[in-house]
Structures are given as structure tokens and as C-alpha cells.
Amino acid sequence: MSFDYVHERKGTRSVKWDLIKAIYGSDEVLPLWVADMDFQTPQPVIDSLVDRSKHGIFGYTITDTTINNTIIDWLYRRHDWEINKSWLLYSPGVVSTLHTAVQALTKPGDSILIQTPVYPPFYNIVKNHDRNLVTNSLKLVNNSYEIDFEDFEEKLRLGVKAFILCNPHNPAGRVWTKEELTKMGELCLKYDVKIFSDEIHADLVYSNQKHIPIGLLSKEINEQTITCMSPTKTFNLAGLQVSYAVIPNTKDRDLIKDFFNSQGIYMLNTMGISALEAAYKYGESWLEELLSILEENRDLVTRSFKDRDEINIIEPEGTYLVWMDCRGLGLKNEELKKFMANKAKVGLNDGVSFGEESDGFMRMNIACPKAVLKDGIDRIITALDNYNKSN
Structure with a gap:
């Protein structure tokens, strides 16, 4: 191609x-x-969609063990992250999952931290649900953005309940290092702050960089984190509305799943499932x-x-x-x-x-x-x- x-x-x-x-x-x-x-x-994704369309029946479609294993294999192969299939929860999009996580795991009036400048929907994810928006401005130093950790900790200390992480960061283009992620993760553990990690650009890193899922750092950080991922940015599939979250904490996963169900969000669309499988297997x-x-x-x-x-x-x-x-x-x-x-x-x-x-x-x-x-x-x-x- x-x-x-x-x-x-x-x-x-x-x-x-x-x-x-x-x-x-x-x-x-x-x-x-x-x-x-x-x-x-x-091309294998296009072929998969054409083949599926020829069947001509587009009824309710499940995400089965094969799909689970396809994601598990991809995350291990590309990011050295070994996950359990029980941790997976599917949704139409990363933004949908973030909205749901905010509603399911925080309460109106709770403070939620974002690192600005950042992807514009993050603001609505907080404000639309009557949560208090708290910002930790990134610092432009030597033509690259850095985290103001002193301000970060101070904001957490004042009572932040959740932190929406963007890694790789949009629009700053940073791929956060293991040291940076570890420091953020440990501070969130210290102050009992949930981490909602948008990692939709995880596969799109340049040759001198390595994406590290924040959940990979430790069992404790993983249990504190909802990691949102998708093949849509990687393989240009945004219109097919397919994503998944990695949620090892059983209580958090059940709360988010119940909230999805209460909104009538039960499954992915047929073509999105086919595209995900083909992209991760053959792309x-x-x-x-x-x-x-x-x-x-x-x-x-x-x-x-x-x-x-x-x-x-x-x-x-x-x-x-x-x-x-x-x-x-x-x-x-x-x-x-x-x-x-x-x-x-x-x-x-x-x-x-x-x-x-x-x-x-x-x-x-x-x-x-x-x-x-x-x-x-x-x-x-x-x-x-x-x-x-x-x-």
C-alpha cells in the first residue's frame, strides 16, 4: 500500500x-x-470488512475469547504488558469510557486533575458531570514539555479524587518516561487518587521512544488505574467506534460495567470488532x-x-x-x-x-x-x- x-x-x-x-x-x-x-x-482490515459485509447479516455481535486473546497478544507483543482477559471491558470509544469512569468512580463536586495543555474533550469529561476541574500546567523547558511535580503533588494533596493522564500526550507529543510515570503513579497511590489513563496513541511512538503503559509499573498502580486503549488511532478506524479498557480492579470494573449497562451500552458494533481483530492480527x-x-x-x-x-x-x-x-x-x-x-x-x-x-x-x-x-x-x-x- x-x-x-x-x-x-x-x-x-x-x-x-x-x-x-x-x-x-x-x-x-x-x-x-x-x-x-x-x-x-x-489491506487485511479492508478485506476483513468486505468479507464480513458479504455475509449480509449484521445482528448483535459478541466480543469472544478470540477477540480477548487478540488484544492480549497485541499488548504483550507491542508493549511488554501481560494482562488478564478478565480485565477487559469494551466500549464505543476512549472518550466514552472516560466519561463513564468519572461518573462511576467519582461523585459530583469531586476534584479531577488534568495536565494542560491537553486534548479538549478532557475539559468536558470533568465539567459535564459537575466535577471540579483542577489543572496541572506542563512546563515548556528547552523546547519540550515537563511535569511540574511540585504543583502536581500539591493539587493531589488538596483532595483530588481522580487524575486523567494522557500518554502519549496530545498535543505536547511527549511519551512519558518510566521515571515520570512512576513518580505520578506513586503520588496517586499516596493520596488515593484514581488514574484514568488515555493511551489511545500508545502504538504511535517514534524510533527513539518506548511507550510504557502506566499499569505495567506495579501491581498497586495497575489496581489504581483504568487504562483506555483502541486500535482506532493506530489503524485509522475512528469511524468504526471500537475501544477497550484494561481494568484489573474488580470493584472498579464492575462499577463501570454497571454504569455502561444503565446507559444501554452493551456491546460493540459488528464491523468494529472485525476491524480490531484484523488490525491487531495482520496490521x-x-x-x-x-x-x-x-x-x-x-x-x-x-x-x-x-x-x-x-x-x-x-x-x-x-x-x-x-x-x-x-x-x-x-x-x-x-x-x-x-x-x-x-x-x-x-x-x-x-x-x-x-x-x-x-x-x-x-x-x-x-x-x-x-x-x-x-x-x-x-x-x-x-x-x-x-x-x-x-x-
Whole structure:
């Protein structure tokens, strides 16, 4: 399969491509925003879906021992994590599981910690259920984000009940180290704070990095953690709505399962199950090629802006998302959004949506053919040059 081929996605009800005019005001904007890829999923996944569709009957479908074992094998092979099949709980998506975990394991008025800037739905996961949002701002040091552990512990000490971890981190691109994860995990144990770990980007780490599931660190941390994972980011399956959580704590697992049942969420959709199985069984070689392409794309973005004063690239260690420090332009968030959409004709995610401290930042999705990415980079650089000439 060629990662250079530019697939036509307009007219497929694509959020990324078919909402461009509604969101950015023009069909001429190149979308490099929402986090799905412009690459086809592996051929074995496509074949599996075609074969399943030919059966023609799409009734209620179970996740059986074969599916459990497929996930168990994947986590052990890719992340050295040995889990028990009884720990698995399925849901339509990681965000759905996080919402449910907050409702099942905390109470209205409880404080929940997130590390900002962070994936925008994290805010609603806390606020929509009448929980108190507490933030631990990451520190930008030497062009990389670090955890402010003094502030982290102080917030936990004041009575936080749950901590939503993002690893690898979106949008900072950090793949947290064993030392960082251990320190966070041990502090959560010390203050009896539940860990809700979003690890949807676990498989998307670059060659000099290693993803470590926080539950792998110790039995005690594992028992304190709900780990949310999915093949959807890895294999571009987001529209199929399939994810799973690893929950070794029996009481927590039962509470979350009961809450799912109370909401009428009993099972996954038929095609999502088929896609998960095929991706994890037969998609590994495709994934290795994808990671190579993403690394090339990351390096292209970094090189392209290396000598620019206006934009500094926070080089990611994982994910296919690049965090861009555009403060050198001297534009506030709304002005920067308009500059990118109207002048550069590129659709990016604005920084403030990830946290108030990120005024002047933008997020770029680099999971696209190199020609598309280069077009986006060239558009931004041309707009920068024109802006400098006029100011």
C-alpha cells in the first residue's frame, strides 16, 4: 500500500474534509486538523470488512475469547504488558469510557486533575458531570514539555479524587518516561487518587521512544488505574467506534460495567470488532511502515521551520500531531486562527482550545501524504513571508 497516494475524501461525510467551509469559511482551506489519517487502513482490515459485509447479516455481535486473546497478544507483543482477559471491558470509544469512569468512580463536586495543555474533550469529561476541574500546567523547558511535580503533588494533596493522564500526550507529543510515570503513579497511590489513563496513541511512538503503559509499573498502580486503549488511532478506524479498557480492579470494573449497562451500552458494533481483530492480527507490518512515514513527515516539518523566527516546532516523541509555537508572530489566538485559515489557507487546531496557557500555539496533523503536508507547509511559509513584508 502506498502512503504517497492522495485519496479523495471529500464527499465521504468526512469531518476533516467535508466540514472545512463550515469551520474555516472556505473550501480552499487545506485541512490538517482533526486527528484522523489520510491513509487507508491496512489491506487485511479492508478485506476483513468486505468479507464480513458479504455475509449480509449484521445482528448483535459478541466480543469472544478470540477477540480477548487478540488484544492480549497485541499488548504483550507491542508493549511488554501481560494482562488478564478478565480485565477487559469494551466500549464505543476512549472518550466514552472516560466519561463513564468519572461518573462511576467519582461523585459530583469531586476534584479531577488534568495536565494542560491537553486534548479538549478532557475539559468536558470533568465539567459535564459537575466535577471540579483542577489543572496541572506542563512546563515548556528547552523546547519540550515537563511535569511540574511540585504543583502536581500539591493539587493531589488538596483532595483530588481522580487524575486523567494522557500518554502519549496530545498535543505536547511527549511519551512519558518510566521515571515520570512512576513518580505520578506513586503520588496517586499516596493520596488515593484514581488514574484514568488515555493511551489511545500508545502504538504511535517514534524510533527513539518506548511507550510504557502506566499499569505495567506495579501491581498497586495497575489496581489504581483504568487504562483506555483502541486500535482506532493506530489503524485509522475512528469511524468504526471500537475501544477497550484494561481494568484489573474488580470493584472498579464492575462499577463501570454497571454504569455502561444503565446507559444501554452493551456491546460493540459488528464491523468494529472485525476491524480490531484484523488490525491487531495482520496490521503490524503496515504499522511499522506508517511509523517510518510519520517520522519522515515530522522531520520535514521540523526542518521547514528550523530557521523561522515566527514559528517554533515542539518536536513530538509520539502521536502524528505537531505542536507549533507561533508566538513569534505576535498574534493572539483569534488573530492567529484567522491568519492560518484566511492567509495561509490551512486548517489547524487553535492552541487555546487545549488550554488558556496556549494562546499563540497551533496543532498540525501530519498523518497525510508527503505532497499534502508539503503543500500545507509551503502555504504557511508563503503567508509568513507576505506578513513580514507588510509589517
